[in-house]
Amino acid sequence: MEGVLWYVFASTRGGENRARILRAIDERPRNANQLAEDLDLDYTTVRHHLEVLEDNNVVESSGDDYGAVYLPTEQCRANWDTVEEVLGTVLEDDS
Numbered sequence: 001m002e003g004v005l006w007y008v009f010a011s012t013r014g015g016e017n018r019a020r021i022l023r024a025i026d027e028r029p030r031n032a033n034q035l036a037e038d039l040d041l042d043y044t045t046v047r048h049h050l051e052v053l054e055d056n057n058v059v060e061s062s063g064d065d066y067g068a069v070y071l072p073t074e075q076c077r078a079n080w081d082t083v084e085e086v087l088g089t090v091l092e093d094d095s
Contacts, residue, residue, distance in 0.1 A: 001057075001079045005086045008056050017041060018049045019090045022072065022083070025059060029071040 009015040009022075020039055024030060032050055036043040050070055053059040058076050061068035076083060 001075055002082045004056050005058070005079065005082055008052065008058060009086045009090045014049060014052070015090050017045065018053060019087045021046065021049050022053065022058065022076075023087060023091075025070050026072060029062075029069045031063075031067050031069050033066075035070070 009019050017039075021035055024035055024038060030038065032046045033043060035041070035050075036046040039046070050059065050061075053070075054061065057073050059070045060073045061070050063069050072083075
């Protein structure tokens with residue numbers, strides 16, 4: 001999982017937005033529309049990043065497609081120290 005986290009957040013374009021999304025979801029589970037509004041991102045951009053995060057088992061959805069609420073997976077939670085390290089690096093680099 002450590003390699004996946006570094007890849008998804010630090011080694012690919014869009015990693016900073018994915019980091020912001022995961023931080024927001026960790027604070028409070030939200031749906032894509034809420035994330036787009038809260039993070040001032042385009043809805044389709046948020047959907048794309050959520051798909052990448054889901055495909056890599058970082059977040060999971062609960063509920064219907066449009067209103068689905070996203071939250072970190074158990075595997076992500078089990079590696080939260082690494083998540084914090086990666087997100088800290090990614091979000092700090094662009095400060």
